[in-house]
Amino acid sequence: MxxxxxxxxxxxxxxxxxxxxxxxxxxxxxxxxxxxxxxxxxxxxxxxxxxxxxxxxxxxxxxxxxxxxxxxxxxxxxxxxxxxxxxxxxxxxxxxxxxxxxxxxxxxxxxxxxxxxxxxxxxxxxxxxxxxxxxxxxxxxxxxxxxxxxxxxxxxxxxxxxxxxxxxxxxxxxxxxxxxxxxxxxxxxxxxxxxxxxxxxxxxxxxxxxxxxxxxLFPVQTISGPASGTSTSYTMHDLPMSSLIMDLGVHNAAGERFVAGQCSPEQKAYFSCPSDTKITGWYADIHPHSHxxxxxxxxxxxxxxxxxxxxxxxxxxxxxxxx
Structure with missing residues (x-):
C-alpha cells in the first residue's frame, strides 16, 4: 500500500x-x-x-x-x-x-x-x-x-x-x-x-x-414415483444425492397434490384437502446440485x-x- x-x-x-x-x-x-x-x-x-x-x-x-x-x-x-x-x-x-x-x-x-x-x-x-x-x-x-x-x-x-x-x-x-x-x-x-x-x-x-x-430464479426439477405400502407411506429413493427439496408430498389419481399426514381422516377437517385423498404416487420438487x-x-x-x-x-x- x-x-x-x-x-x-x-x-x-x-x-x-x-x-x-x-x-x-x-x-x-x-x-x-x-x-x-x-x-x-x-x-x-x-x-x-x-x-x-x-x-x-x-x-x-x-x-x-x-x-x-x-x-x-x-x-x-x-x-x-x-x-x-x-x-x-x-x-x-x-x-x-x-x-x-x-x-x-x-x-x-x-x-x-x-x-x-x-x-x-x-x-x-x-x-x-x-x-x-x-x-x-x-x-x-x-x-x-x-x-x-x-x-x-x-x-x-x-x-x-x-x-x-x-x-x-x-x-x-x-x-x-x-x-x-x-x-x-x-x-x-x-x-x-x-x-x-x-x-x-x-x-x-x-x-x-x-x-x-x-x-x-430457476425452475425446479420434479421427481415422482408410485405410492407403496399403506395409503400414507411412499418412497423417495430416486432423489439425487445432496438435493435441495423445495416441495414434497403425494398426489391422487387426478394429479392433485397434498400432504398425506395432513389429509388423514383425523386431520382432514383442519386442512384444505382434495375430495379424493387416495394416494397414487409421491412427488418432490427439488434443486439438484447441478442447479x-x-x-x-x-x-x-x-x-x-x-x-x-x-x-x-x-x-x-x-x-x-x-x-
Missing part, C-alpha cells in the same frame, strides 16, 4: 484509510492461519482423541471430539461470517469513506485541486471496489481450502445460507454492490454515523431479500445489474449536489 503502487487521489484514499485496511488485511491473514492449522490438525487427528474413562473424563481436541469436528464447526461459523463482508463494506464506504468527507467539507478541497466531483467519486469507487473484490476472493479461497477433501467435510450443505455465498461468484457481486450502495447512501445522508448504519442496513436487506427468492451454478450466475447477473443502477444513481445525486 505504498505510493509506487497507487498515485494521485487513489493513493490519498488508501493513505487516509490505511488503519482500517491494515486491520482488514490482518483479519484475512488470521483466517488463513487458523484455517491452515485446522486443516493440518484434521488430517493428523481425524478421529476422537480417546475413549472416556470410568470417572467420566474424556480426551478431547480443544474441547471437541476430534480436530475434524472442530474444523467442521469452524467452517460453519466462517461461512456465516462471510455474509457480513458486503454489509461491512457498505457501512464502511457509506460512513468513513463518503459521508465523513461530505460532513467535514474536505471533499471541497479535493474538488479545488484539479479534481472534478465525478473523478473524485470514480477514484473512491474504483479503489474500494478493487480492494473489496480482492478481499472477498481471498476469503473465499480460504474457505475452499478448508472444505476440500475429507478433512474439510466437503459435504457441507451447498445450499445453506453462507455456504452458498462462500463458494460462488455471487459474493463478489454483493461486495461490489456494497461499494455502490455505500457511495449512494453517503452522498444522500452526509452524516457519518447515520450513513454507516444505513449503508450496512440497505446492503444487508438486499442480501436477505435475494437469499429469500434465489431458489425461485447450483445456474442459480449462482443468474443471481450474480441480477446483483451486478443492481450495482450498475445504484452506481448510476450515485453519480446523478453527485451532479445534482454540484450543479
Amino acid at each position: 505504498s505510493a509506487p503502487l497507487l498515485r494521485g487521489p487513489r493513493w490519498a484514499d488508501v493513505r487516509l484509510h490505511r488503519g482500517a485496511l491494515w486491520a482488514g488485511l490482518g483479519l484475512v491473514v488470521l483466517a488463513a492461519v487458523v484455517m491452515g492449522f485446522l486443516r493440518w490438525a484434521a488430517r493428523a487427528y481425524p478421529e476422537p482423541a480417546g475413549p472416556c474413562t470410568s470417572d467420566g473424563s474424556c480426551d478431547t481436541f480443544l474441547g471437541f471430539d476430534s480436530a475434524r469436528t472442530l474444523l467442521y464447526e469452524f467452517l460453519q461459523k466462517y461461512s456465516t461470517g462471510m455474509l457480513l463482508i458486503p454489509v461491512l463494506i457498505g457501512a464502511f464506504v457509506a460512513g468513513p469513506v463518503i459521508a465523513r468527507e461530505m460532513e467535514t467539507g474536505t471533499h471541497k478541497l479535493a474538488w479545488t485541486q484539479s479534481q472534478s466531483p465525478t473523478r473524485w467519486l470514480v477514484s473512491k469507487l474504483t479503489v474500494f471496489a478493487v480492494l473489496s473484490v480482492a478481499g472477498g476472493l481471498t476469503l473465499m479461497a480460504i474457505f475452499w481450502l478448508g472444505r476440500m477433501g475429507r478433512e474439510g467435510m466437503s459435504d457441507l450443505a451447498w445450499a445453506d445460507r453462507g455456504v452458498y455465498e462462500s463458494i460462488g461468484p455471487a459474493l463478489v457481486a454483493y461486495c461490489l454492490l456494497g461499494v455502490t450502495v455505500g457511495a449512494l447512501v453517503g452522498l444522500l445522508v452526509r452524516r457519518t454515523l447515520v450513513a454507516l448504519a444505513a449503508g450496512g442496513l440497505v446492503t444487508g436487506l438486499v442480501l436477505l431479500g435475494m437469499g429469500s427468492v434465489r431458489w425461485e 447450483f451454478w445456474y442459480v449462482q450466475l443468474i443471481e450474480t447477473g441480477i446483483v451486478l445489474a443492481l450495482t450498475a443502477a445504484v452506481a448510476y444513481a450515485a453519480f446523478r445525486v453527485l451532479r445534482r449536489r454540484t450543479a
